[in-house]
Amino acid sequence: MEDFNWKEYLKDSFISMLWFSLLLFPMLVMKITVKGGMADVTYRWGYLVVIPVSAFILSALWKYFRERQQGGDKADKRGEIAALFRRTFIENRTVKKVSIISAILIMAFYPVFSGMYNTNVMISALIYIMLGLGLNIVLGLGGMLHLGHAAFFAVGAYTYGLFFKYAGQFFVDAGISTGWMFWIALPAGGIMAAVFGVLLSLPVLRLRGDYLAIVTLAFGEIMRMVLQNWGNVTGGATGISLIPRPWLFGINVTPRLAAVYIYYIVFAFVIISIITVSRLENSRIGRAWEAMREDEIACQSMGIDLVRNKLTAFILGSVWAGVAGVLFASQTTYINPDSFTIWESILILCIVVLGGTGSISGVILGALIIKLLPEYMRAFAQYRLLVFGLALVLMMIFRPGGIIKKVRKIYRFPLDEENDAAAEGQN
Amino acid sequence: MSMLKLENVETFYGNIKALNSVNIAIDEGEIITLIGANGAGKSTTLMSVCGIVHPKRGHVYFQDQDITHYEPEKIVSLGISQVPEGRRIFPQLTVLENLDMGAFLRKDKKNIKNDFDEIFTLFPRLAERRTQQGGTLSGGEQQMLAISRALVAKPKLLLLDEPSLGLAPIIVHQIFEIIARINRDNGTTIFLVEQNANMALKIAHRGYVLQNGVIKIHDTAKNLLANEEVRKAYLGV
Numbered sequence: 335m336e337d338f339n340w341k342e343y344l345k346d347s348f349i350s351m352l353w354f355s356l357l358l359f360p361m362l363v364m365k366i367t368v369k370g371g372m373a374d375v376t377y378r379w380g381y382l383v384v385i386p387v388s389a390f391i392l393s394a395l396w397k398y399f400r401e402r403q404q405g406g407d408k409a410d411k412r413g414e415i416a417a418l419f420r421r422t423f424i425e426n427r428t429v430k431k432v433s434i435i436s437a438i439l440i441m442a443f444y445p446v447f448s449g450m451y452n453t454n455v456m457i458s459a460l461i462y463i464m465l466g467l468g469l470n471i472v473l474g475l476g477g478m479l480h481l482g483h484a485a486f487f488a489v490g491a492y493t494y495g496l497f498f499k500y501a502g503q504f505f506v507d508a509g510i511s512t513g514w515m516f517w518i519a520l521p522a523g524g525i526m527a528a529v530f531g532v533l534l535s536l537p538v539l540r541l542r543g544d545y546l547a548i549v550t551l552a553f554g555e556i557m558r559m560v561l562q563n564w565g566n567v568t569g570g571a572t573g574i575s576l577i578p579r580p581w582l583f584g585i586n587v588t589p590r591l592a593a594v595y596i597y598y599i600v601f602a603f604v605i606i607s608i609i610t611v612s613r614l615e616n617s618r619i620g621r622a623w624e625a626m627r628e629d630e631i632a633c634q635s636m637g638i639d640l641v642r643n644k645l646t647a648f649i650l651g652s653v654w655a656g657v658a659g660v661l662f663a664s665q666t667t668y669i670n671p672d673s674f675t676i677w678e679s680i681l682i683l684c685i686v687v688l689g690g691t692g693s694i695s696g697v698i699l700g701a702l703i704i705k706l707l708p709e710y711m712r713a714f715a716q717y718r719l720l721v722f723g724l725a726l727v728l729m730m731i732f733r734p735g736g737i738i739k740k741v742r743k744i745y746r747f748p749l750d751e752e753n754d755a756a757a758e759g760q761n
Numbered sequence: 762m763s764m765l766k767l768e769n770v771e772t773f774y775g776n777i778k779a780l781n782s783v784n785i786a787i788d789e790g791e792i793i794t795l796i797g798a799n800g801a802g803k804s805t806t807l808m809s810v811c812g813i814v815h816p817k818r819g820h821v822y823f824q825d826q827d828i829t830h831y832e833p834e835k836i837v838s839l840g841i842s843q844v845p846e847g848r849r850i851f852p853q854l855t856v857l858e859n860l861d862m863g864a865f866l867r868k869d870k871k872n873i874k875n876d877f878d879e880i881f882t883l884f885p886r887l888a889e890r891r892t893q894q895g896g897t898l899s900g901g902e903q904q905m906l907a908i909s910r911a912l913v914a915k916p917k918l919l920l921l922d923e924p925s926l927g928l929a930p931i932i933v934h935q936i937f938e939i940i941a942r943i944n945r946d947n948g949t950t951i952f953l954v955e956q957n958a959n960m961a962l963k964i965a966h967r968g969y970v971l972q973n974g975v976i977k978i979h980d981t982a983k984n985l986l987a988n989e990e991v992r993k994a995y996l997g998v
Contacts, residue, residue, distance in 0.1 A: 618861065625851045625862050632849035634813060637837030637866040637914065 347393040354389035355382070403732055441601060445594040453593045457665050459705035460600045461658050466685040466697040467607045468654030473683070474692030474740070475620060476647035477627025479547040482534070482554030483682045486652040488561060488674035489530050490523035490659020495574035495669050496567075497522065502578075513581025519660050527656025530557075531649045539644050542630075554679050562671040573670025577663050596665050603661065607654060612694055614650070623647055684722065688729055690736025699737055763822070764789045764918055764950045765810065765841075770819035772802075772809045779805040781974040782819070787918070787952055792944050794953040794961040794982070796995055797971035803954040804846055806971065807920050810952070811843045812836045823918070838866050842916035846923050848907040852896025856887055856906060859895050863910035873913065880909045883939065901932035908936070912943065918950045919943070925957040933957065937964050958995035962986045970995070 362381045367374050445453040465487060472480045497519050498512065505512050534553050538546055561568045568574075579592045580599060614620045626633050626643050633640060663669050681704060689700020708718050733739070765787040772780040779802045787793045797803050808814045810821055812833040821829045828836055837843075842863075851859050860880065864873045881888035884905045890898060895906060904924055911919055921940065925933040941964040944951050955961035962968055962982045970978040970991060978991065985991050 618865065621854065621858055621862060622865060625854060628851045628853055629849050631813065632845055632851065633862075634833040635811060635837070635843040635845050635849075636862050636910070637834045638862070639832075639834040 343394070343397060346397060347390050350393040351386045351390040354393075355386050358385050399732065438605075445597045450590045450593050453597050454665070455706065455709050457593065457597050457600050458662075459702055460597075460604050461662050461665070462682065462685060462705045463604050463698050463701040464600075464607050464654055464658040464661075465682045466689065466701045467611050467694065468651040468658070469682050469686050470651075470692065470694070470697050471611065471614070471623070471654070472647050472651035473686055474697075475615065475623040475627065476644065476651075477623075478538075478644070478647070479543065480550045480648075480651070481547050481676075481679050481683065482550035482552075482557070483651070483655055484674045484676070484678035485534075485554040485557035486527045486530060486655035487659045487662065487678065488557055488671070489527045489652075490656035490661075491663040491669045491673070492561060492568065492574075492659070493523040493526045493656070494519035494660045494663040495569075495577055498577050499569070499574050511581050512578040515578060516580040516660070516664050519663075520657060523656040523660035524653040525656075527652040527659070528649045531652030532645065534652075535645050535648045538648070539641055551676065551679075554674075554676055558671050558674055558676075561674070569670075571670060571672075573668060573672075575668045577667045577669065579667065580664055593665075596661070600661050600665075603657060608694060608698075615694075619643075619646065684726065688726065688736060690738040690740055693736060693738050693740035696736045696738035696740065703737075763787065764791070764824060765952065766820075766822040767806070767810070768820045768822065770806070770809055770816045770821060772805050772814055772816045774805075774814075779974055780809065780816070783971075783974070783976055785969055785976070787950060789917075789950055790944070790948050791967065792941070792951045792953060792965045794955055794958075794965035794968045795971055796955055796958040796961055796968060796991075798995075799956070801971045802974040803956075803971055804922055805974075807843065807922050807952070807954055810836075811841055811920060834866070837914060840915070840917035841920065842911035842914045842918075843920040844907045844911045844922060844924060847926060848900075848903045850895040850898075850903050850906050850910065852894065854895055856891045856893055856895060856898070859906055859910050860913050863913040866914065876913050876915070880912060883942070884909060901928050901936070904928060904932075904936055905939075908939070908943075912949075916949060918952060921951065921953045921955075923954060923956060925955060925960060933960060937961075940964060958991070959986075 359382075362385060363378055365376045365378055367376065444456055448456070465483060468486075469480060469483045472478050472483075494516070498515055502512055502515065505515060534550070538549055541549055562571055564570070580595065582591075582595050622633070622638050622643055625636070625638065626640060630640060633643070662673070666673075685700040685704050686697055687700075688704065689698070690696025708715065714721070729736070763786050765785070767783050767785040770780055770783045771778065783802075783806060785793070785795070785806070795803050795806060805814065809816045812828070812831050812835070815830055819829070820827055823836075823839055823841060826839070828839065831839075851862065854862070857877075860877060861873075864876070867873055881891075886902055887905055887909060890902065895903065898906060908921070908924065924936050924940065928936065937960050940951060940953065943949050944964075953961055953965060958968075962985055965982040968980065968982050968985045969976050970985070978985065978988065980988065986996070
């Protein structure tokens with residue numbers, strides 16, 4: 335590293351040190367206490383040492399990592415190491431198979447060796463995986479910035495909730511267990527979400543980028559406001575309670591058993607979604623979505639129907655959210671509009687972006703991180719938003735593709751195998 | 762039978778008239794070129810044909826069928842493929858995926874494979890790069906890909922919008938040779954919009970000269986090449 339400029343490096347760090355000391359002096363060093371109408375200033379000089387030192391170190395680290403990211407002479411070597419790592423661990427089929435199978439096994443036996451609390455936490459994480467995968471279709475493949483995903487989550491949950499509220503008595507009268515309602519609500523939630531997806535698509539199809547984001551954002555808020563203010567139908571802010579848990583062979587389930595049961599239902603759905611989304615991604619329609627993301631005019635001249643294409647992406651994304659909503663309602667047995675705020679939509683967006691837009695494993699990892707970490711780090715709950723923001727900013731700078739960047743599968747034409755075999759023979 | 766016929770086509774962008782009573786007729790198996798300066802309305806003419814903008818007045822007939830107000834996907838399914846200006850390939854999709862998008866409307870999977878092979882014999886460069894992302898190709902290769910992508914749709918009429926744009930002269934030469942070959946071997950009718958009038962007129966049968974949205978001259982390519990006015994204005998001789 336001959337060209338490494340230590341002087342410059344130290345100078346920059348020193349300047350930011352001075353700058354931070356000046357900025358933070360009134361905030362951290364001076365402490366003002368008001369006593370009997372008189373302001374009393376105490377100086378905590380200790381901070382005057384802490385601030386410059388930490389500012390210096392942080393700034394130096396920042397510069398170091400920025401430089402590292404930009405390349406320099408070590409970049410090639412690091413690239414080689416990364417490629418080796420990729421070949422041995424990620425692209426190796428056996429390693430891949432073993433890790434997938436072990437992940438499935440761990441998840442399959444998770445409720446057996448963990449308590450009810452942990453199981454419930456994992457259920458919500460799994461539900462968010464479903465939500466993330468749904469948004470991944472719209473955002474990751476279709477390239478449409480959708481900020482109202484929680485609205486469809488709400489549609490699913492409220493389909494079940496309202497169905498129970500208005501038809502529950504009928505089931506009780508007829509002597510049918512209300513637990514059956516879950517199984518009716520599950521497809522119904524998906525269908526209702528699809529219907530609302532079409533409703534939203536109608537104004538949205540012509541929009542792109544920022545405009546699309548604004549409309550979907552507004553849609554999410556409208557849904558929540560309607561649920562909140564249409565009190566005599568939806569129960570308003572108090573929501574709907576005592577939603578039945580899914581039916582399990584007529585057994586009167588304890589909360590613990592119910593959690594385990596719901597866990598497996600959700601788990602099954604996550605597996606189904608993963609398979610479906612990955613199949614979709616490698617189908618012609620998945621590629622059409624990606625093509626649409628890249629160039630709409632070119633798509634049109636290929637004869638791809640943009641309207642239909644966007645519509646299917648929206649509907650499929652919504653259906654997933656709707657089903658997740660029904661699962662959510664049955665898990666918590668209580669829903670109110672506060673569970674479906676804009677924050678929820680942003681959280682799902684964070685899952686997709688942080689994990690890796692378009693990448694299924696990225697979304698799974700993102701959901702686990704974003705749902706599990708705050709749950710198990712309650713001590714730092716105050717800093718949650720700060721950490722979130724920081725994580726996203728760092729992410730955009732150092733790994734813009736997400737934690738697990740999408741690796742595009744190499745498309746092989748179905749009948750191309752003979753050629754490939756021949757090509758491999760030559761190699 | 763005429764392949765494509767534009768009858769008094771007038772296309773507007775808002776209040777601005779881009780095409781003024783344009784009449785073009787293309788017969789089966791012909792290469793027709795439309796030449797003109799920047800902003801003459803060449804691309805608008807093409808977009809009016811393929812349904813991306815719809816003419817306000819006049820008619821577009823494809824094989825005697827009025828397609829003036831059809832949507833783009835419908836027009837493609839009838840057998841008109843477009844190679845858009847500036848290539849517009851999908852940069853993150855591989856070469857094969859790009860081609861597959863071109864065959865989006867086709868149902869006969871078996872034949873597509875043969876067509877891919879045909880294309881790879883026409884453009885051996887693409888065969889080498891079949892699993893490479895479109896965006897990593899060079900300009901000339903991207904143009905080849907854009908043409909191939911339009912060809913796998915098995916068009917009866919191929920619309921080419923400035924295939925020479927931003928390419929080195931030697932590559933332009935190759936591209937035009939291939940365009941002529943597509944016409945000769947497959948009998949595909951070609952409607953070529955070009956600024957490079959010299960090259961375009963050399964391979965075309967007939968040509969139209971567009972100026973400010975109006976067809977000024979219409980003649981055989983040979984006559985146009987010899988036409989004093991055209992030579993001065995577009996050939997730079």
